[in-house]
Amino acid sequence: MSTAPVSREIQLVDNPRGLPAPEHFRVAEVPLPRPADGQVLVRNRQFLVFAGLRTLVSRQGEGFPVPPLKPGEPLLGPALGEVVDTGRGVTDVPVGALVTHMLGWREYAVVDADAVRVVPAGHPDPVALLSTASAAYGTLTRLARLRKGETVLVTGAAGGVGSLAGQVARLLGAGRVVGTTRSPGKAERLRRELGYDAVVVPGPEPLADRLAEAAPDGYDVIVDNVGGDQLTAALEVTRTGARVGLVGALSGQFDPALAGGTSPAAIDTYLLIRRSVALLGYQGGDHPGVEEEWHEKLAEWLRAGDIVHPYVALPGMERAPGALQELHQGRHFGTLVVQV
Structure with missing residues (x-):
């Protein structure tokens, strides 16, 4: 018998009353998603650990750009990954493209093609594109x-x-x-x-x-x-x-x-x-246009050696449930990501 392909994702177990801890999250296996028309399947490489997740998991996010998370739902946030499959009608995001998007905290993500940003070829530090700076x-x-x-x-x-x-x-x-x-x-x-x-x-x-x-x-x-x-x-x-x-x-x-x-x-x-x-x-x-302008300037400055992007990559999905706690505790310097 063949085993159906699966993907791992970090799900919220319950909404913490105080600071979130590893027990508030779990690594869950879910069926490997498939892209529908106009969508792409991305295998994530890294995803961002950011303070705003505390607001999302505590269900205190009224007015936040995305709704608060409920138990059983996967976490989300900026992610960097490679397109491994596309649905019908996708012409400008080819298989093999390196992209950023907002469905991190999982191994594979199905994303609308118009919601991903293709990383320019030769970018000096693609992980820097996950920064919220x-x-x-x-x-x-x-x-x-x-x-x-x-x-x-x-x-x-x-x-x-x-x-x-x-x-x-x-x-x-x-x-x-x-x-x-x-x-x-x-x-x-x-x-x-x-x-x-x-x-x-x-x-x-x-x-x-x-x-x-x-x-x-x-x-x-x-x-x-x-x-x-x-x-x-x-x-x-x-x-x-x-x-x-x-x-x-x-x-x-x-x-x-x-x-x-x-x-x-x-x-x-x-x-x-x-x-x-x-x-x-x-x-x-x-402030429309700031994000695009920032990405252009960041690449220019990185390429010229005018700016340094310090970051720490926690290896493996197993580290993800404790990553937000490590951020709260101030253990790391610069941007914090999980390396899928």
Whole structure:
């Protein structure tokens, strides 16, 4: 008897009340999917582990671009893979093409052909296309409109977005780039490998004081990946006319006491008024063309050696159930992916 072909995927077992742990997920075998008309079958190579999954699995994702996940459903997110089969009517995504799409956390995915992005031949680092750092690029170019010589602060600088955000700020003309991270070891790597001028590690002393020491004249632009107390402190050291882009909400997504869909911060609105500070949230859908522009710039900078894309690849689907916990615990530097 022949055995029907199967694919493995990471399914949600139940919605965690606190931070998700390996027991909230399972590696499940499902029938190998087949592409219908207008679809392609992709064998995934890598998929992204990202903080927003905490919101999706906790069912706190009202207003999120995708609906919250229910028990038994597979996880999803950015993935890189090879097209191994196509349905009828697909002409511009050939078998063998390397593509990115949004159905990660599984070995094989059936995706509408118009929902995949073909990786250009000769791309210097296709895994970099899984990074969500386009949000930082969009913030710096659309919201903040960074000007040459300005001082930039990136909170959560050692994560997948922050590790690229500081480098991008420098390439766009920033005069001084400061980051925050909770790990002294990561702080050293940010300075040594990624060119941050200074990195602040929160400690017992007031964070605003530490940030002021790193940039005595204050900050013109803030790329905030964290929110919470770090955002509160960052706003205290803004300069007049500063622009603050809210990119992430790690303080809420990594807090076991919160539900995963909120990230509160204390903000002195009078300070914002006095200094004419702009506080804006970044949503990629509000800025058409940024994603394509970012991918072109990223490839150009990678090819020229002007930017470094640090990432960690966890080998095997067996590591996937614990990957989100490892992200919450801050075990890794840069982008985190699972290597299928």
